[in-house]
Amino acid sequence: MLQPGMRRIILACALLGLTALPAHVTLAQPVQSFIVKLKMAATPILETPQALQQREQQRALGVARDMGSTQPSPEPVGTRAHLIRLDAAVHGAGLSQALKRLRQHPDVEWAEPNVRLKRMAVPNDPGFSAQWHLQAPASFASGLNMPLAWDKTTGASTATVAVLDTGVSFSHPDLAGRLHAGYDFVSEVAYSNDGSGRDTDPTDPGDWVNSTDLKSPLYSGCLIEDSSWHGTFIAGQIVASANNSQGVAGINWNAKVLPVRVSGKCGALLSDILDAMRWSAGLSVTGVPANPNPAKIINLSFGGDTACTKSYQDTIDEIGRAGALLVVAAGNNSGALARPADCSGVLAVGAVQADGAKTYYSDFGSNVALVAPGGDSSPQTLRLYSTSNSGTQGPLTDNYDYKIGTSFSAPLAAAVASLMLSVDGTLTPAQLIAKMKASARPFASSGAYPQCSTGVTVACNCTTSTCGVGMLDENAAAALVATPVSSVPSTTATTATTSSSGGGGGANGLWAGLGLWALALLALWSSRQRPAIK
Numbered sequence: 089m090l091q092p093g094m095r096r097i098i099l100a101c102a103l104l105g106l107t108a109l110p111a112h113v114t115l116a117q118p119v120q121s122f123i124v125k126l127k128m129a130a131t132p133i134l135e136t137p138q139a140l141q142q143r144e145q146q147r148a149l150g151v152a153r154d155m156g157s158t159q160p161s162p163e164p165v166g167t168r169a170h171l172i173r174l175d176a177a178v179h180g181a182g183l184s185q186a187l188k189r190l191r192q193h194p195d196v197e198w199a200e201p202n203v204r205l206k207r208m209a210v211p212n213d214p215g216f217s218a219q220w221h222l223q224a225p226a227s228f229a230s231g232l233n234m235p236l237a238w239d240k241t242t243g244a245s246t247a248t249v250a251v252l253d254t255g256v257s258f259s260h261p262d263l264a265g266r267l268h269a270g271y272d273f274v275s276e277v278a279y280s281n282d283g284s285g286r287d288t289d290p291t292d293p294g295d296w297v298n299s300t301d302l303k304s305p306l307y308s309g310c311l312i313e314d315s316s317w318h319g320t321f322i323a324g325q326i327v328a329s330a331n332n333s334q335g336v337a338g339i340n341w342n343a344k345v346l347p348v349r350v351s352g353k354c355g356a357l358l359s360d361i362l363d364a365m366r367w368s369a370g371l372s373v374t375g376v377p378a379n380p381n382p383a384k385i386i387n388l389s390f391g392g393d394t395a396c397t398k399s400y401q402d403t404i405d406e407i408g409r410a411g412a413l414l415v416v417a418a419g420n421n422s423g424a425l426a427r428p429a430d431c432s433g434v435l436a437v438g439a440v441q442a443d444g445a446k447t448y449y450s451d452f453g454s455n456v457a458l459v460a461p462g463g464d465s466s467p468q469t470l471r472l473y474s475t476s477n478s479g480t481q482g483p484l485t486d487n488y489d490y491k492i493g494t495s496f497s498a499p500l501a502a503a504v505a506s507l508m509l510s511v512d513g514t515l516t517p518a519q520l521i522a523k524m525k526a527s528a529r530p531f532a533s534s535g536a537y538p539q540c541s542t543g544v545t546v547a548c549n550c551t552t553s554t555c556g557v558g559m560l561d562e563n564a565a566a567a568l569v570a571t572p573v574s575s576v577p578s579t580t581a582t583t584a585t586t587s588s589s590g591g592g593g594g595a596n597g598l599w600a601g602l603g604l605w606a607l608a609l610l611a612l613w614s615s616r617q618r619p620a621i622k
């Protein structure tokens with residue numbers, strides 16, 4: 089039998105249209121044996137299976153002898169394949185030559201070098217074990233399947249992702265070297281919390297709101313809250329240094345985040361968001377220096393409370409023409425989508441919990457493209473884990489923290505899109521959306537949950553009219569990159585049934601733990617809904 093890893097690599101090669109060596113098997117690796125499948129031979133009538141096996145063995149031995157081998161008889165591998173050993177290992181040109189001779193042998197259907205496979209690319213970051221959402225679906229139904237995906241690509245430095253958010257902590261050790269300079273688009277000094285309007289420093293000074301702030305009429309409608317470190321968390325999800333024996337692993341190991349600060353205290357102004365979107369995509373913005381690192385992927389985890397408006401749609405269309413994809417969070421109100429998630433041309437991402445059910449908080453609707461992990465309310469270990477800071481007001485110690493929300497589902501899709509662009513930098517926003525949708529996994533479904541529909545505000549089983557086509561799967565997405573869009577299926581929507589709700593807790597359990605979390609989330613989301621100066 090072929091090892092599962094070998095089968096996987098052969099399959100990957102088939103998907104990528106490769107016929108020679110698997111992608112990461114180099115000619116430098118010494119090889120002393122080959123897996124060789126024999127062509128069908130004429131079978132005498134009434135030959136016993138034992139006689140057939142013996143005859144095939146003799147044919148395989150003949151091939152080995154023709155290769156100059158004096159080794160014992162070849163061992164069977166699977167059906168009609170044999171392991172043929174040479175007398176000495178070959179590599180480089182010798183390996184190419186041996187393969188060529190084997191493949192030209194009249195009895196041989198195919199031949200592969202019997203190479204050592206690298207273990208799957210699992211990073212050594214100690215926090216990786218807490219990043220359940222990156223694991224294979226066999227462990228967590230909604231896992232992104234990253235260990236398999238990282239075998240295909242760990243990203244390229246060319247695939248910049250803009251994060252329009254609260255700014256970032258440039259001092260965070262897991263983000264060192266992973267951030268472009270970026271820009272601060274927060275124009276109103278009254279909210280900016282850095283003592284200035286727009287400038288070249290997108291450092292997050294904190295976005296806390298306290299009782300003193302609320303005394304000002306400018307903060308009408310805002311809520312008291314600690315600093316969120318929202319942008320730092322998202323940047324880490326996408327590009328935190330992987331394999332550095334520290335903290336967490338980002339999804340793209342080589343790209344950089346372009347930090348674009350749009351939010352000070354109590355949310356982001358619509359005008360700042362729109363200018364930041366244009367600048368991120370490389371378009372000009374009056375009064376702002378040109379962006380030296382245009383991004384083809386822009387993550388926006390801020391939402392409005394109205395339907396898509398012309399200003400938003402025009403800007404999305406404009407950045408789309410510039411080749412940039414806007415990835416947006418569905419929203420956290422358990423209801424209908426609002427802008428920008430309901431605008432056309434965006435990749436709107438809803439949130440599922442670890443067992444694959446739609447989270448109680450995720451907004452839903454027909455414009456959701458797909459779903460990705462957003463974290464369960466409890467236990468804490470099933471929330472998402474990424475880079476943060478310990479300060480409740482200004483920054484204190486760079487650290488790691490748990491969060492939940494569709495704000496953190498969108499960056500997972502943005503990061504996956506950046507990995508796809510790392511493989512093929514010519515993909516357009518529409519092609520990226522088509523391939524991510526086509527590679528999505530079927531929704532999980534469990535008897536523990538009701539079906540998602542309008543008015544259902546507990547965890548629920550996704551449907552194609554509420555949660556898009558399926559669950560984001562990076563391994564499948566990476567495999568589809570090389571497939572022409574014309575042959576990419578339009579959807580994969582089906583539903584897999586699971587036997588139980590697993591560790592995520594049933595609907596009743598979620599309701600029991602809902603109270604404060606729902607309030608906190610609604611407060612957080614409300615604070616991100618400041619679409620314009622009132």
Ligand SMILES: [Ca+2]
Nearest residue numbers: 272282284285
């Ligand atoms: Ca400023």
Ligand SMILES: [Ca+2]
Nearest residue numbers: 213329334336
């Ligand atoms: Ca790390």
